[in-house]
Amino acid sequence: MTAGGQGPESGPGRDPWAHRRGEPRTFAMAWVCFLFVAAVLSLSLGGALGLVSTDVYRGSARVMLDVVGVGLGVLWPMLRLSQERPAEVPRAMVHDALVVFGTLQVIAIPQMLPWMGAWPPEPVLALGAGYAAWTLLMSGVLGLWWRRSRVPGWVVMVGLVGMECVGPVVTLLSGEWSRGPGRAWWGSASLGASPLTMAREFLADRTYLGESAAVDGTHWATVGVVGLLGGALWAASWHRR
Secondary structure, three states: OOHHHOOHHHOOOOOOOHHHOOOOHHHHHHHHHHHHHHHHHHHHHHHHOOOOOHHHHHHHHHHHHHHHHHHHHHHHHHHHHOOOOOOOHHHHHHHHHHHHHHHHHHHHHHHHOOOOOOOOHHHHHHHHHHHHHHHHHHHHHHHHHHHOOOOOHHHHHHHHHHHHHHHHHHHHHHOOOOOOOOOOHHHHHHHHOOOOOHHHHHOOOEHHHOEOOOOOHHHHHHHHHHHHHHHHHHHHHHOOO
């Protein structure tokens, strides 16, 4: 104990409230609770009705993954943009990315198992890769805003939601929403590029191809472009002035 009743941990540069700051544990707990509620609400209806066939489960799983996409593309950045900037931006970026990436893979990858969605491996892996790409992009946007931007958080949020919605809206209005044969390649790209419609696009029924779900080169290229953009944002946010 030092003079004045202060402990050695209360010197200059120390945060006296550090023991009360819950990050990233608070965010991790809130995020896991959100995913749990999304899974329960989406999957419980089929179970409550006694409908447990694969086709019924797939419908409920698509709803669950749609809600997860809203969490990834809207709720996560909305929460962070409404908070104070963290003292250590790189650490905050890594923590958020690890929490979101890990939990989304736990939800997506098991959907290829026979007792779950029983979807083919390729579209499920594409979905996992898409979640990873969007996690990289969102954490890059947050890092760039935390480090340099003076733009209000609500402006960034409006821009993100607009970016995520423009492709699906244009695809819907143009009549390219149908996932049947003969759809233009940009219809697949626009739906696969948005976290709000990515899961439904990758896991859409492709019975005309003889598969319960399938992806093509356009889908993989779309995921790659999102990942490259996310990597560029990470590089920009980690570069100090």
